[in-house]
Amino acid sequence: xxxxxxxxxxxxxxxxxxxxxxxxxxxxxxxxxxxxxxxxxxxxxxxxxxxxxxxxxxxxxxxxxxxxxxxxxxxxxxxxxxxxxxxxxxxxxxxxxxxxxxxxxxxxxxxxxxxxxxxxxxxxxxxxxxxxxxxxxxxxxxxxxxxxxxxxxxxxxxxxxxxxxxxxxxxxxxxxxxxxxxxxxxxxxxxxxxxxxxxxxxxxxxxxxxxxxxxxxxxxxxxxxxxxxxxxxxxxxxxxxxxxxxxxxxxxxxxxxxxxxxxxxxxxxxxxxxxxxxxxxxxxxxxxxxxxxxxxxxxxxxxxxxxxxxxxxxxxxxxxxxxxxxxxxxxxxxxxxxxxxxxxxxxxxxxxxxxxxxxxxxxxxxxxxxxxxxxxxxxxxxxxxxxxxxxxxxxxxxxxxxxxxxxxxxxxxxxxxxxxxxxxxxxxxxxxxxxxxxxxxxxxxxxxxxxxxxxxxxxxxxxxxxxxxxxxxxxxxxxxxxxxxxxxxxxxxx
RNA sequence: CGGGAUGUAGUUCAGUUGGUAGAAUACCUGGUUUGGGACCAGGGGGUCGCACGUUCGAAUCGUGUCAUCCCGACCA
Numbered sequence: 001x002x003x004x005x006x007x008x009x010x011x012x013x014x015x016x017x018x019x020x021x022x023x024x025x026x027x028x029x030x031x032x033x034x035x036x037x038x039x040x041x042x043x044x045x046x047x048x049x050x051x052x053x054x055x056x057x058x059x060x061x062x063x064x065x066x067x068x069x070x071x072x073x074x075x076x077x078x079x080x081x082x083x084x085x086x087x088x089x090x091x092x093x094x095x096x097x098x099x100x101x102x103x104x105x106x107x108x109x110x111x112x113x114x115x116x117x118x119x120x121x122x123x124x125x126x127x128x129x130x131x132x133x134x135x136x137x138x139x140x141x142x143x144x145x146x147x148x149x150x151x152x153x154x155x156x157x158x159x160x161x162x163x164x165x166x167x168x169x170x171x172x173x174x175x176x177x178x179x180x181x182x183x184x185x186x187x188x189x190x191x192x193x194x195x196x197x198x199x200x201x202x203x204x205x206x207x208x209x210x211x212x213x214x215x216x217x218x219x220x221x222x223x224x225x226x227x228x229x230x231x232x233x234x235x236x237x238x239x240x241x242x243x244x245x246x247x248x249x250x251x252x253x254x255x256x257x258x259x260x261x262x263x264x265x266x267x268x269x270x271x272x273x274x275x276x277x278x279x280x281x282x283x284x285x286x287x288x289x290x291x292x293x294x295x296x297x298x299x300x301x302x303x304x305x306x307x308x309x310x311x312x313x314x315x316x317x318x319x320x321x322x323x324x325x326x327x328x329x330x331x332x333x334x335x336x337x338x339x340x341x342x343x344x345x346x347x348x349x350x351x352x353x354x355x356x357x358x359x360x361x362x363x364x365x366x367x368x369x370x371x372x373x374x375x376x377x378x379x380x381x382x383x384x385x386x387x388x389x390x391x392x393x394x395x396x397x398x399x400x401x402x403x404x405x406x407x408x409x410x411x412x413x414x415x416x417x418x419x420x421x422x423x424x425x426x427x428x429x430x431x432x433x434x435x436x437x438x439x440x441x442x443x444x445x446x447x448x449x450x451x452x453x454x455x456x457x458x459x460x461x462x463x464x465x466x467x468x469x470x471x472x473x474x475x476x477x478x479x480x481x482x483x484x485x486x487x488x489x490x491x492x493x494x
Numbered sequence: 495c496g497g498g499a500u501g502u503a504g505u506u507c508a509g510u511u512g513g514u515a516g517a518a519u520a521c522c523u524g525g526u527u528u529g530g531g532a533c534c535a536g537g538g539g540g541u542c543g544c545a546c547g548u549u550c551g552a553a554u555c556g557u558g559u560c561a562u563c564c565c566g567a568c569c570a
Contacts, residue, residue, distance in 0.1 A: 016564095035562080090568070126570090160495090160568060167569065220570095240570065277570050310529050349530040356530095367529055377529080494569095 008357070010291050015235040016163075022285060023164045026294045026358050029281075036162035036169030043358065044281065046302035048172065051280060052152065054204055054300075055174065058196050064148045064176060069130050071154075072121040077129040081254040087221020088125045091157040093169075095121040123156045128222065128247075128273055131177045132255040139179060139269060142261045146189075147179040165282035166239070166494050173277035179269045181261060183248075186270035187225070190246040193274040194227035197242035205280065206297040206410035207231050207287050208417050209241060210439075210489060212464025217448050220273075224248040230463045230489070232417045233286035236437020238463045238491035241283050244274035282494075287413050288382075294359030295381055297409055298402040305331055305338040305398060306360045308351050310367035317342060320366055323391070327364070330395035336402070356381060361405050362398060366391075382409050423487065427478045430490070434460045439491045441466075443484035445477035454479055460490045 008025060009018045023029055028044030031037075040048065056066070072095060079085050099115030124130065131149075138144060156170045176193060180186040194211060201207040214226035223245035230238050252258070252268035261267055288295040298304050307327065309320040324340055331338040339360075341351055348365070355363060365377040376394065379386045382405050389397060421439040424430045433440050435458075444450060444462065455461050465471070471487040 087569095155570090157569070161564095161566090171570070173570070243570070275570070279570055312528065344528090347528050347530090347532060349528085349532080351531090353531045365529075369529075 008291065008293065011234060011289075015233075018291075019282075019286060020164060022289055022293060022357075026285075028285070028294075029164050031164070034169070036159060038164050038168050038170075040172075040278070043302060047284070047296070047300055048278060048281060050300050050302065051200075051204075052174075055196075055200060055276065056150075056152075058200065059150050059174075059176065062148075062192060062196060064150045064178075066151060067149045068151050068153070069127050069134065071124055073124050073127075073130045075120045075122055077133055078122055080129060081222050081250055083250075084128065084222040084254075088157070091159060092125055093123040093156050093158055095123065124153070125155055125157045126273075126275075127151065127153070127155070127175055128177065128251055129255075132251045132257060132271070135177075135179055135269075136255050136257045139257055139259050141259055142181045145179055145181045145259060145269065146185065148176075148189075149178065150174055150176040163282075163494075165278055165285070168278070171278045173275050175273060175275040178272045179252075179257070180271070181259065181267075181269065183270050186248075186272050187246050190225065190227055190244045190272040190274065193244040193272070194229065194242070197244065197274075197276060198229050200276075201229055201231065201241055201280075201283075202410065204297065204299050205284050205287070206299075206406055206413060207241070207283055208410065208414040210464060210466050211468050212466045212489060214243075214464055215448075215451060215462045215488070217451055218462060218464075220245045222247060222250050223273075224250070228464050230491075231283050231287060232420065232439060232491075233283075233494065234289075234416070235286075236420055236439075236491075238439065238489075238493040239279070239283050239286070240463075240493065241280060242274070242276040245272060247271035247273060288409050289359070292353075292384070293357030295409060296359035296361060298361045298406045301359065301361050302337065303339045303355075303358075303360050304336050304402060305362045305364060306351075306355045307338065307340045307364045307366065308348055308355075309340075309342050310348050310365060312368070316368050317344075319371060320368075323371060324366060327391065327394060331398060334395055334399050336398065356384075362401060364394070364398075380405055382412070425475070425478065430460075430478050431458055434458050434490065434492060437492070439463070439489055441471060441487040442478045442490055443475035443486075444488050444490075445480050445482040445484055447480075450477060450479045454490070459492050461493055463489045463491050463493065465489070 009021055011018045027041050029038045029040045032039050096117055097111045097115045098117060099112040100109045101112040103110045135147060138147065152174045154170055154172050159167050159169055162168050178189050180189060198209055198211050201209045209229040209231045211229055214228055219226040220243060225246040227244040228240055229242045231241050233239055249268040249270060251271050257269050258266050259269055285294060307324055309317060309324065311317040311320055321342060328338055328340055352363065359381060361381050363379040370376050374391050375388050376391055377386055378389050380401060420437065421441065422433050423441045424433055430440055430442055451462055465488045472485060475484050476482065477484050
């Protein structure tokens with residue numbers, strides 16, 4: 001399948017359009033026939049698969065196991081936890097029937113009214129309810145705890161305004177659901193997983209994130225605390241990349257999950273849940289890409305190195321093939337994923353542009369001229385710099401180059417974000433900086449009312465109370481002038 | 495659910511006062527090409543979103559309907 005690559009909109013002209021075109025032209029995903037749903041194409045899925053693999057290993061290192069719970073949830077389960085219903089009820093897809101039949105007038109297939117379900121089923125928007133109703137049967141004693149389980153699944157939320165990867169009706173994610181004997185242990189777990197996410201974002205995705213705690217209004221429905229990692233897109237908006245919730249005993253109480261502790265006393269268990277989704281793909285795309293297309297961090301790139309031959313006839317190509325074979329072997333031996341594209345049906349210029357749009361970190365070009373000189377051309381995607389190098393020893397050079405690129409795109413994204421994170425002390429200044437697409441650190445009086453007013457007037461929300469840097473200091477709320485003991489992070493968000 | 499817009503080739507779009515379907519690009523075939531998105535020649539592809547109406551005649555006019563996109567409210 002060939003993609004139409006020409007004419008990618010510039011970021012500066014229309015950021016949303018640029019993003020959309022990029023997702024499609026880099027061959028990552030496309031819209032599905034069903035509104036709000038997307039088809040993740042092989043190249044896009046390969047990136048997600050790599051993320052999945054790395055995260056899964058981290059979960060296992062931290063003592064978690066994978067399991068799987070059902071897609072369909074009885075409607076009554078959802079109403080058990082009051083805040084939880086409130087948060088999700090408006091966006092649930094509901095299964096009401098279990099059979100179709102042919103219409104009598106021959107107009108096609110219709111829902112068989114005789115097959116109406118007694119209790120409707122909800123397609124999971126998240127799995128807390130089904131999981132906690134199951135944990136109830138698993139937990140009797142403190143000896144059954146902790147339960148540290150993760151599931152990789154798809155969930156469905158009937159969103160009003162879908163966007164590829166960032167907000168789709170159906171999305172892929174992992175959700176961890178843990179049960180603990182003590183409050184302290186559960187809180188520690190929630191923070192631990194936030195750190196796992198932050199580590200993954202920064203060291204694998206090359207994505208700088210702010211770790212923090214959500215304000216009461218932004219908190220997950222049913223949680224006591226929501227820990228978040230927030231990244232910045234190139235148009236200056238915030239993107240919630242991962243969350244880890246300390247659920248207290250809310251779900252245990254709603255689903256009557258009690259255990260007998262060491263002192264033979266009955267108590268409710270303490271819970272956490274945490275998740276990241278295919279939205280990470282959106283964060284990745286928005287963080288590093290440029291007007292030539294995607295820029296992938298080498299650690300997650302499905303193809304880390306592409307080799308393009310340049311030749312005039314079959315005889316030349318044979319010579320290049322032979323020389324390239326050993327380079328390919330050498331790179332593979334070093335654990336590098338490499339593609340040698342000697343397809344004859346595309347010209348070199350086309351291939352160059354194509355792999356640039358797809359964000360392949362390193363391109364090696366080898367022509368007859370190079371063959372004679374014992375050189376090749378090395379291009380790095382992050383800077384677009386080209387350099388001629390000796391073929392001899394190129395494999396090791398590529399290894400270090402990939403590391404440099406990984407490091408460089410993180411640094412670039414970090415300084416981009418840091419330049420756009422500002423402190424303000426007046427509301428006028430606040431409005432101006434929000435309008436400029438900045439992350440704004442400002443004093444807030446701590447009330448949901450003020451937060452709501454600010455959101456209404458500026459569309460900015462409190463992204464988090466940051467944990468990565470100390471924002472404690474005496475000041476006055478930018479909106480009400482009431483005393484505040486620390487700054488919080490405001491931004492517009494996706 | 496409010497406000498705005500659009501449905502014509504795989505895609506992006508043109509289509510005049512109503513007269514029976516076009517371009518670019520993509521695709522297929524052949525040839526020449528190949529150090530930054532090739533060129534020439536030929537070819538295939540559309541019940542003009544759907545329904546009804548007006549008319550000798552509708553992509554074009556009217557009514558209805560469905561769908562999609564953008565802007566809000568909501569959200570991982």
